[in-house]
Amino acid sequence: MTPRRRRMALVLGIVGGVSIAGALALSAFRQNVTFFFDPTQVVTGEVPAGERFRLGGMVTQGSLHRAPGSLEVRFVVTDFSHDVPVSYTGVLPDLFREGAGVVAHGHMRPDGTFVADEVLAKHDEKYMPPAVARSLKRRHGQSRADATAAPTPGAPAPRAPPSSAGT
Amino acid sequence: MKQFFEMGGYAAFVWPAYAVTLAAIVLNIVWARRALARSREEARRRLAMRGEGP
Amino acid sequence: MTWTWFHRLGSPPYVYALAARLTPWFAWPAALLIVGGLWGGLVLAPPDYQQGDGFRIIYVHAPSAWMSLMVYTTMAVAAAVGLIWRIKVAHAVAASCAPIGASFTFAALVTGALWGEPMWGTYWEWDPRLTSELILLFLYLGYMGLRAGLEDTQRSDRASAVLAVVGVVNVPIIHYSVTWWNSLHQAPSVMRLAKPTMAASMLVPLLMMLLGFTLFFGAVLLVRLRGEVLSRERSASWIREIVNA
Numbered sequence: 001m002t003p004r005r006r007r008m009a010l011v012l013g014i015v016g017g018v019s020i021a022g023a024l025a026l027s028a029f030r031q032n033v034t035f036f037f038d039p040t041q042v043v044t045g046e047v048p049a050g051e052r053f054r055l056g057g058m059v060t061q062g063s064l065h066r067a068p069g070s071l072e073v074r075f076v077v078t079d080f081s082h083d084v085p086v087s088y089t090g091v092l093p094d095l096f097r098e099g100a101g102v103v104a105h106g107h108m109r110p111d112g113t114f115v116a117d118e119v120l121a122k123h124d125e126k127y128m129p130p131a132v133a134r135s136l137k138r139r140h141g142q143s144r145a146d147a148t149a150a151p152t153p154g155a156p157a158p159r160a161p162p163s164s165a166g167t
Numbered sequence: 168m169k170q171f172f173e174m175g176g177y178a179a180f181v182w183p184a185y186a187v188t189l190a191a192i193v194l195n196i197v198w199a200r201r202a203l204a205r206s207r208e209e210a211r212r213r214l215a216m217r218g219e220g221p
Numbered sequence: 222m223t224w225t226w227f228h229r230l231g232s233p234p235y236v237y238a239l240a241a242r243l244t245p246w247f248a249w250p251a252a253l254l255i256v257g258g259l260w261g262g263l264v265l266a267p268p269d270y271q272q273g274d275g276f277r278i279i280y281v282h283a284p285s286a287w288m289s290l291m292v293y294t295t296m297a298v299a300a301a302v303g304l305i306w307r308i309k310v311a312h313a314v315a316a317s318c319a320p321i322g323a324s325f326t327f328a329a330l331v332t333g334a335l336w337g338e339p340m341w342g343t344y345w346e347w348d349p350r351l352t353s354e355l356i357l358l359f360l361y362l363g364y365m366g367l368r369a370g371l372e373d374t375q376r377s378d379r380a381s382a383v384l385a386v387v388g389v390v391n392v393p394i395i396h397y398s399v400t401w402w403n404s405l406h407q408a409p410s411v412m413r414l415a416k417p418t419m420a421a422s423m424l425v426p427l428l429m430m431l432l433g434f435t436l437f438f439g440a441v442l443l444v445r446l447r448g449e450v451l452s453r454e455r456s457a458s459w460i461r462e463i464v465n466a
Contacts (some may be wrong), residue, residue: 093342
């Protein structure tokens with residue numbers, strides 16, 4: 001083939017090769033690359049035992065309790081398939097809400113409670129003025145305007161039968 | 168007015184963010200113009216060295 | 222038809238003159254759109270129901286992030302064209318892109334951190350999107366470093382072009398990271414096939430900023446390109462005319 005066509009093949013080959021190498025590397029290291037595990041993965045034992053990890057999901061509506069006389073809070077993280085109770089002592093972020101996303105960093109206690117030393121609020125990609133949010137709430141009777149929409153990809157989704165894929 | 172400057176309490180985050188981005192914009196303009204001026208100067212010098220200048 | 226145009230773009234004096242003529246057509250609309258977008262985003266748009274006025278960072282963060290990806294893609298395509306067709310002007314385009322892209326990648330990371338602290342509760346996490354965006358910055362810096370480090374223009378063109386092409390794989394990774402993996406960063410609000418998840422009053426200034434930044438890139442690229450093209454020309458009488466103008 002002409003030199004130019006050979007160079008084109010080389011360039012495409014480089015891009016293709018790096019893509020495949022990258023995909024293989026990322027899938028092989030998935031366990032280490034995983035930023036957070038969802039409750040189903042925790043309950044089915046996919047999380048490496050004894051290590052600190054991040055738990056991500058939604059805060060179950062009505063699950064937030066503050067132990068009287070202490071800074072400890074308890075709430076439940078869910079992916080609408082499994083739940084994990086969480087205990088956290090500290091200040092919650094501004095945007096922490098029941099019914100909203102959360103990513104907690106900590107470890108599992110033997111009794112099945114996740115003890116978090118860091119809690120981050122994860123918010124969705126929807127932006128709207130307060131008036132719109134209020135009218136959505138009125139129409140659907142939910143405390144979060146987008147709770148009626150299908151959970152967004154990247155946020156924990158209602159689980160189909162457990163698959164081996166990450167998200 | 169006050170609400171504008173205080174950004175609902177988030178001023179400490181919003182205004183530095185805008186400042187950094189504005190700096191990126193200004194820097195790009197200055198940087199690019201300076202690079203062009205430098206290239207022109209170099210070209211002038213190269214031509215002068217070869218005796219092909221004005 | 223198209224091939225004459227394409228071949229003319231390979232001619233340095235033609236490109237130099239064209240770039241000079243086109244620059245104002247990018248610069249002035251860019252300025253208007255950015256000023257208009259800033260007014261719309263900072264003053265006219267209502268506060269967000271969740272984040273209040275803090276969400277207004279989106280008007281500088283999202284365009285910066287968009288720039289970081291769009292400029293890299295442009296750079297990689299130009300580098301590939303330079304490698305395949307051996308066109309010097311293409312390498313000049315790629316070289317012009319790098320500092321622009323690097324500066325906006327930096328801006329995206331910093332504005333993102335400033336947004337993350339009040340909304341997530343942290344300036345930084347090693348989540349897939351943030352990490353891959355940081356890698357993008359290193360790719361830009363690596364490209365610029367390679368160019369600076371290699372004396373011979375042809376070698377530095379080729380080596381840096383290979384790096385640019387190799388690194389382009391990172392661009393879809395950055396964009397899709399929030400859907401492929403569990404991440405802290407939320408899914409796209411605008412760059413998606415479905416409807417945007419944003420009220421119109423908030424969306425319009427954002428679109429103005431995105432377009433304005435894009436045109437700004439065009440203007441800066443054209444200025445830098447002229448410098449790059451000049452610095453690659455050893456002889457040629459056309460230089461004499463330019464320099465004496």
